[in-house]
Amino acid sequence: MTEYIVAFVTGLTTGGLSCLAVQGGLLASSLASQVEQDVRESGNPHKARVAQPILWFLLAKLIAYTILGFMLGWLGSVLQLNPITRAVLQIAIGIFMVGQALRMLNVHPIFRYFNIEPPKFITRFIRRKAKNGSGVVTPLFMGALTVLIPCGITQVMMASAITTGNAVTGALLMFSFILGTSPIFFIVAYFTTRLGEKLEKYFMRFVAVVVLVLGLITVNTGLNLMGSPLAFGNLVSAVTGPRVVQAQSPADTSPAAALSDTSPVCTLQANGNNGSGCGSAAAGGCPMMSGGNRSAVGSAITAPSTVTQAPTAIPVVEEQAQELVIQVENNGYSPEVTHALAGVPTRLVLVSNNVRSCSLAFVIPSLNVQVLLEPTGSHTIEIPAQQAGTRIPFSCSMGMYTGVIIFDK
Amino acid sequence: MKITYTIPDMHCGNCAMRLEALEDELQGVTAVDASYHKQQMVVDFNPEIITESEIKAAIARKGYSVGE
Known part of the structure; x- marks a missing residue:
């Protein structure tokens, strides 16, 4: 249960902001046609009519990532991770998180490679789909497509889903995380999608520091799992x-x-x-x-x-x-x-x-x-x-x- | 004609996606390949339809500066 709460809180805090930076544009694009239609019909472009597509978008995203979590957890179970493998994976995840944080803090260009870029044909496909559709289908489709462009924190959570080694646990972990990201996504998207860019500028440093701390904790738990003398507690004991x-x-x-x-x-x-x-x-x-x-x-x-x-x-x-x-x-x-x-x-x-x-x-x-x-x-x-x-x-x-x-x- | 711009303001993969949208938005631009990793974008365009300065202006409108 604890891991689901941690995943939810991670989503609610760092994950929501990080995902918004990457996927906010996608949501904005999928809403654009709805807003345009509202302006034409009623002159009232916001509020009630925008809320619905945002909810469709988030629902589709939640379902898509839960399925993804299920598959990743299943993959972990097929790989039959023993404690040492789990520890190694955990340390790798921690290093990945620290790398992501240092990337966000713009410490060195090398850390940009910690961010995995989707292939061009995928981003092109998503972009064009976002531009052309409307109504319920587009937000649903766009929400589901966000699995193809996960943000850094989501990528970390996906790796964690593999380490669970259980399909249901993996699904619940991703469900909790994405559910956690949803409030921020909804609030920001509802009031103005422009805020996404502002958040990106002003809060990314905060997010980076939180991710850095979480990353170091993750590395440490991996070291603990290995029984390494380099684990923080063991160093303190020494x-x-x-x-x-x-x-x-x-x-x-x-x-x-x-x-x-x-x-x-x-x-x-x-x-x-x-x-x-x-x-x-x-x-x-x-x-x-x-x-x-x-x-x-x-x-x-x-x-x-x-x-x-x-x-x-x-x-x-x-x-x-x-x-x-x-x-x-x-x-x-x-x-x-x-x-x-x-x-x-x-x-x-x-x-x-x-x-x-x-x-x-x-x-x-x-x-x-x-x-x-x-x-x-x-x-x-x-x-x-x-x-x-x-x-x-x-x-x-x-x-x-x-x-x-x-x-x- | 292909030209490569350095875009030092790209700070995530989404920036690359936004810049690549120029290939749909600008007449005369046939392809845009932006890379967050390299902080670069390669623009394939027809100089008889669109000029370099127009492309740079479009990049600026998206909130990015073009490096030297």
Whole structure:
């Protein structure tokens, strides 16, 4: 739901203005004949009679882009994007957005190439159609044709629709975005199409700055999704030191327990029979485990940022498993940083309780794990034994909420 | 006859589209190929029907200046 709201707000703010700059002329052209007719018949060129064709135009545009979103989402599902591919795409989208913003700010001519120009025969076709028609058909036709000349922000949203990897989600994403762009389009077109040019001049800088910020956030979420140490949060942690929650056994009285955070949500315990099985997307298989009795002792260490899932050559202690419980909340995961024992298979239990945010879409990119959690319930993911020093970052599928499991000796 | 103008004011793809509309609006202009990327427009015209200064004036009426 969050992504639809974000898409709607993006449309309502930056998207509306950006689209208007590109497609406003098209709308004006399709209205021209209607206005001309009104002037001839009643001498009253504006108001009620112009509102209707604008609405037809916007309706056709909404339908056309929703279908486009459906197709793009379907394309994404055919491509079967794994978390890493998704992250790469997200970073590419972010770079594209930053490029668009720098283009709008006219920083350097090279950034003009971030704007994709439609082929000449398409623009020529649209222009001539816009000039010749009238009534309901032309605005409908023109509205639908706007899919051929998407503005920069729309192009970004189209790329996002691909990353959803789902036709319906892609359609809803584009629907939300285009619906968001509609009020600005209607208001401006209704009062005067000339305002489009003024908006272009005066507000493009504002739009550019917003897009720049959104672009940087998108790049960062992509980096989060990859578990990259270059992600903003990880850079901050590197400077200020991470907020560490120490894994512990409930009965642990070791010094390590004293180091732990006040929220005792992460438990590490001897356990071999209460898992609910492998997460459907969990990589690395589902190692057979039986009960063990080793209690956890960890220490706050700074681990190198290497991620591995290869269980080979790791001193796996037979017949032992540890359990980590992570609470899935509306605003992220708790704990965000947790420690686990190296060399022991881990049963990661994700517990959600009436959660409605995108934190339910849980991914572990390095293990190729993608799980859509229930709003209330628990889900278990089996993680093979890891080497000491291994960091396994996890996040929501958008890379907004993040966390990491650090494996210690 | 073909002539290339530099249009430094183009700030999006729509500008190129608007300038290309001149091929329908000006008698004697057979084709206009405007590029936002290159900030240029190539005008194919018949000098016996329309002059260069008339084309430049039409460009100016659309709100664009012609660079050197």
